[in-house]
């Protein structure tokens with residue numbers, strides 16, 4: 001366990017008061033990819049209010065043509081981010097002081113980390129979602145660490161292994177497959193219930209080798225805010 005993992009799990013142990021439910025889980029995805037889930041990262045019973053987040057987000061300018069609202073916050077002078085044909089305006093940390101406080105909490109829990117940007121997603125209800133994707137944009141480098149903090153409604157977060165490039169669309173001899181019955185592969189999947197106040201870290205080659213998503217959930221009625229802290233390489 002490296003330093004950052006230890007810090008995260010110590011933070012969780014600190015906040016544990018219910019005999020183990022809030023325990024940190026480290027999932028080794030293989031090939032130097034890892035996910036760390038800290039269910040009780042923020043110690044506050046009501047983190048929304050503790051961070052003044054709800055009030056601050058009333059004024060948030062969001063991009064809404066996706067099945068969720070998004071907003072991008074970044075330190076000054078970074079190259080612009082573009083994904084899915086969308087180039088978000090970069091807000092400054094000073095526009096949303098509560099986000100800066102949460103960033104400080106994340107940095108404290110993960111010694112050595114220095115996130116300089118944040119993508120905020122607001123899921124207004126169970127119909128809002130994010131489809132399968134990976135955050136593998138070049139500007140994050142080959143092994144980005146992404147720290148995801150969740151508020152509000154519990155939502156499921158799924159990880160699915162990308163198909164191995166070696167055999168994509170071809171059989172083992174490198175020929176196009178004939179009319180043989182199709183082999184159905186069951187790719188590795190992982191699921192995490194991301195609760196209010198939780199932290200999920202993706203690191204190593206997780207973006208290169210895995211997709212992730214937050215699927216629609218009919219029963220998820222309340223709003224959820226997710227913050228993904230990232231480091232744009234300068």
Ligand SMILES: O=C(O)CCC(=O)C(=O)O
Nearest residue numbers: 119121135157214226228
């Ligand atoms: O809402 C989440 O938990 C994930 C968000 C996400 O994958 C992203 O912003 O790239």
Ligand SMILES: [Fe+2]
Nearest residue numbers: 133134135212
């Ligand atoms: Fe993502």
